[in-house]
Amino acid sequence: xxxxxxxxxxxxxxxRGVIAENVEALNRATGGIPTDRIRxxxxxxxxxxxxxxxxxxxxxxxxxxKVRAGAVSFEAANPRHExxxxxxxxxxxxxxxxxxxxxxxxxxxxxEHPELIAERIVRxxxxxxxxxxxxxxxxxxxxxxxxxxxxHPSVVWLKFAAMAEGARLATRQLWGRA
Numbered sequence: 668x669x670x671x672x673x674x675x676x677x678x679x680x681x682x683r684g685v686i687a688e689n690v691e692a693l694n695r696a697t698g699g700i701p702t703d704r705i706r707x708x709x710x711x712x713x714x715x716x717x718x719x720x721x722x723x724x725x726x727x728x729x730x731x732x733k734v735r736a737g738a739v740s741f742e743a744a745n746p747r748h749e750x751x752x753x754x755x756x757x758x759x760x761x762x763x764x765x766x767x768x769x770x771x772x773x774x775x776x777x778x779e780h781p782e783l784i785a786e787r788i789v790r791x792x793x794x795x796x797x798x799x800x801x802x803x804x805x806x807x808x809x810x811x812x813x814x815x816x817x818x819h820p821s822v823v824w825l826k827f828a829a830m831a832e833g834a835r836l837a838t839r840q841l842w843g844r845a
Contacts, residue, residue: 709741743768769805784833
């Protein structure tokens with residue numbers, strides 16, 4: 668959730684209340700849809716800023732995991748959140764929920780090395796099970812419909828190619844095949 672911009676003056680307790688209301692509304696709105704058809708994205712705001720007021724994942728994960736979704740995607744490649752995979756050592760997603768950690772960043776033109784991407788995938792797979800992880804991007808690559816893309820499209824495709832190669836490397840490590 669974009670606390671840095673829209674909720675920067677509220678406490679973590681108050682912000683948890685906002686998130687809980689949002690999850691409750693999403694769950695009501697999607698009540699008739701099978702969860703395996705629903706993906707939710709946990710977002711800290713898709714803007715090239717310092718993100719130093721982002722709420723730590725550990726402070727909201729219990730609420731986030733109550734969303735009626737077959738999978739939850741979230742930022743896990745950017746330096747502000749990459750360490751948060753440790754949260755899943757203490758908190759497990761509900762049975763059947765897939766995690767889609769970002770393994771490539773959406774705010775830098777640097778192309779991640781496939782071996783780093785594989786490490787990021789394997790980290791999560793070792794904690795929550797290899798069948799419960801899908802590699803993803805931190806967020807979308809177009810910050811908004813009215814603003815320019817932060818990452819040039821030619822670089823986005825290079826990042827996706829690196830992610831595919833990283834996923835192949837992780838697959839070999841986790842499953843013994845490519």
